[in-house]
Amino acid sequence: MTNALTVAGKPQAGADLLRIVRINEEIKAVVGVAFKINIMALNAIFLAKRAGTTALGFGVLSNELRVFSQDLRTCMGSLTDLIHRCVNEVSLVLQDIRHTKLLRDAVDLSANPAGQAILQRREAGNAEHRSRLGALRRQLQRSLEDAFRLVELGGVLAKSAKIEAAYGQAFAGPLAQVSGEFDGIVEEIRNSLQALRRSAFFSDQ
């Protein structure tokens, strides 16, 4: 049977739950990396101070990268919150599927006159849960886009730090190494978020 709760006969909610779990795992990985950027940025600030006036620009950028890592963690925190709400709604939808099937079987077997009204009430409840899940899905997608834009900014900061590192004179080598690591990590986060944007959780609705 195929209806609004199923896709090609398979419960979509079950597939959604797996997709949410994967998204959550990816977000946890990004949070871990964002924390790493924070530590790296602190080290970079100290390095820039030691380098003195030749690394003033690098120091400013390192500070901005530190702010970026904090913003990213806040952003990921709100994504995690949305994920938890999605899990809650998907669980309700899964429960709806089982209950509705059992209720429908009961009503079909008994031909109880009250049954159709109960089923309709249950379907209305199901529709409400699906609608709430749909709204959360869109909200999560928008938040991911926000996170992606933030990471694009982080990428610009990392690339600017690479340029600034070239003016570091005696410290140019260590500064280039740190800014290269920044760039690599931000790129890693960017790839993770891009994969999340392509999740079937957003396309297979």
Added chain:
Amino acid sequence: MKKTNVIYQDGDHKWVAIVRDPERPGHLVDTNEYLVTHGGAGILLDPGGAEVFPAVFSALSSEFDPTALSAVFASHQDPDICSSLALWLEFNPGMRCYVSWLWSSFVPHFGGTAETFACIPDEGMEISLNGLQLQAVPAHYLHSSGNFHLYDRQAKILFSGDVGAALLPADQDGLFVENFDAHIKHAEGFHRRWMGSNEAKRRWCERVAQMDIDMLCPQHGAIYRGADVHRFISWFDDLQVGIVGS
């Protein structure tokens, strides 16, 4: 579909046994549900698991308006006893669920709100069904640590939950025990393994031996009636329980 059998009737006071589902998947234990009606109100005893809800609901509907169920009685907390609770509540959100206080925060995982549950204290209580007094009789540790049976002194029927249960072969689907000696072989292993306390068993036997019982209705297997009721109580009294293996 399950069969309904009226096992007692006096005017509008009825006991209906809902038993044996030939279409039940083999991996689910067979269960008996009992409907007690009085004055247009009904209480369903051990309403069953969610998976058997369609069969129980349709059988019950053939005898009684399910929206007129005022309560369910859950002898204990197991899923085959009351995991269908949320589905029954769809038909009557105001329905109460009588259950041991011990499980009053566990059974809500099957459904219901804070208002759904009526907690039975350890010593038992009287439950009124539109003027008919039913007695929740303590049967703790047989097998659940918070366990009750339900006695209808007017009908002289004791609903005994898992006590008296038998896991019968598919070809033995009679409603009543016809040959006690042959039947009890299917009950022995169950009672030895599922019942955990000889002391609790002794107290229960002493308590129910003093009751006037025409029928003892377990949640699994056939119903004991007449002399077989006391035959069962004596047999159970002599049985050593809480034993794994032979």
